[in-house]
Amino acid sequence: MGAPAHSAHEYVLKLYVSGASPNSLRAIDNLQHILETHLAGRYHLTIIDVRQDAAVAEQQQIIALPMLIKDSPLPARRLIGDMSDLRKVLNGLGING
Amino acid sequence: MAKSKRSLQPVLTDKQLKKSPTGITGLDEITHGGLPQGRPTLICGGPGSGKTLLGIEFIVNGALKFKEPGVIVAFEEKSDELATNVASLGFDLSKLQRDKKIKIDYVHVDKTEIEETGEYDLSGLFIRLEHAITSIGAKRVVLDTIENLFGGLSNDGILRSEIRRLFQWLKDKGVTTIITGERGINTLTRQGLEEYVSDCVILLEHRVRNQVSTRLLRVVKYRGTVHGTNEYPFLIDEDGISVLPITSLELKYPVSRDKIASGIPSLDQMLDEGRGFFRGSSILISGTAGTGKTSIAASFANAACLRKERCLFFAFEESPQQIVRNMRSIGMNLEAHVENGLLQFHSSRPTVHGLEMHLVEIHKKIQQFNPRVIILDPITNLVTIGTVSEVKAMLIRLIDFLQRKQITVLFTALTLNSSVTEQTDEGVSSLVDSWITVRDLESNGERNRGLYIMKSRGMKHSNQVREFIITRKGLELVDVYLGPNGILIGSAREAQQLEEVTGQALKSHGHTRRDREIQRKKTVLEAKIASLQEEFESLKDELYRTQQEEQLRQEILEKNRMELVKKRYLNENASKSGKGNGKSK
Incomplete structure (x- = not known):
């Protein structure tokens, strides 16, 4: 979904959203912008609509949405919110912006 | 609903x-x-x-x-x-x-x-x-x-x-x-x-x-x-x-006219009709230490089990084994009832948990076991974990609950020797239907137990003190003796009893001796009477004979005179003399 389909990327990211809520849409926009600016070509992003797959919410311990999970590189991090705070997003992703 | x-x-x-x-x-x-x-x-x-x-x-x-x-x-x-x-x-x-x-x-x-990055x-x-x-x-x-x-x-x-x-x-x-x-x-x-x-x-x-x-x-x-x-x-x-929703809002529950025996026949005799307490009533046994409160409670439990009723025994002082052992010494086999499932003991220290918890626990056990008779021995120990008023409040709730279920409850309470008043420590005496006090009566250098019925609602009851004795065969009440120095109990009573027996023997002995005396006197008198009779008869005979002689003599004299007169006539006629007249004088 809008992300390059490379197989061995440095950054494996999953963005969980709830349907087309304003927060979700903003989060997708903001995140894609940040990723393109800072990690162009080095990331793999999957966007998952929790509403379509409720069971995943339980598996992934999702409470607050939208939420971005960074599985690699370690350490794993969770970022919640609409990704509007650039400094915090970069911090969470481990990028020194 | x-x-x-x-x-x-x-x-x-x-x-x-x-x-x-x-x-x-x-x-x-x-x-x-x-x-x-x-x-x-x-x-x-x-x-x-x-x-x-x-x-x-x-x-x-x-x-x-x-x-x-x-x-x-x-x-x-x-x-x-x-x-x-x-x-x-x-x-x-x-x-x-x-x-x-x-x-x-x-x-x-x-x-x-988690990193929060916005909304x-x-x-x-x-x-x-x-x-x-x-x-x-x-x-x-x-x-x-x-x-x-x-x-x-x-x-x-x-x-x-x-x-x-x-x-x-x-x-x-x-x-x-x-x-x-x-x-x-x-x-x-x-x-x-x-x-x-x-x-x-x-x-x-x-x-x-x-x-x-x-x-x-x-x-x-x-x-x-x-x-x-x-x-x-x-x-x-x-x-x-x-x-535990304890406070019931009204005093409204069925009452029973049924009576249940206390296990001590002589105690039942002190109550109306000699049949014991009302079913569903609350009974308080108070007394100083060592007066046999637990024994009374146990015999009550024993009686219930012998009637095939379930009994729940809450012991706050002794363990079940201890009670069973102790009661065996006075002729009660509680173990058999425990084995039959008629008797259940629950021993716990009062301090195990709070007062209210005890109440909840009692409630629960009652709901589970469904007994007809429960015993709390002794309630006094509960004071260690609550104030008097709290204990009282708890007991009110408990009695309420039990009366609604028609369960007869027997409490024991320890009174202190120092307390002059008859009030028990918990002030529960006003709550219960029947109240029995066992008191130490000290006299002649020994202590004995005196049992009183302080009250028993809805039935006549004896107002007399009975001596309460614990024997190998069980509990018994005996009449006390009223002597010049107050009531007689213990060995004084026994001495009095012996004395009475002695008196009886002496009296009966005396009786026979007096009887014999009378008999003897009677015999003597009768003999006397007989001899007097004899005397009288002989006197009478004498008198009669004298009279007869007199009469006879007179007759003879008369006859002689007549003879003489006749002879004189003859002589006068023959010799003209009057010698007959002079001779008759």
């Missing part, structure tokens, strides 16, 4: 609040039917006050007893931890989960791995909850403890509005929800959840006084319905929570 209770309660209309029974003993009575159906209820309390357990019981009972599946959203413990914690209560959460009767969703929020909401939680509810068709939900979210997420504003939205959402879904919350310092919950839950708030407390803890439950608010407002003690044990 609405129809069956119509006579007692105001007519229930459709508009009236529907309730979801919790299935927790006592709680449904306090709330008149349970928690508000389809609405959230807040359960708040300090750590370890039993919030989580109450929630789980609500869900488990719902699933097992009321066919209402339930969801537990656990914010604190993982689902297997939860299952382990409540396994000791006999709840098999894993099986219930497999059977799709309940669903446990563990919600974990860890602040350290968010809790729709993830909503989705999970929705999923859980629809997957098993849940009617009940427990959120334990949602306040944990405040520890994991930092945006209070978002959390508050989202929690408010969540509660509204649950209400719209029509599920009956329990939300647990940790008690705050000046508020019911730390995060002020009570602001969002307006339907029903229940407060749990764990109070420690004199090193003894008591759990208390209070319904702080319950909109749109009547409810008990007191603090109700509750107990958590191997069967979960049981709450």
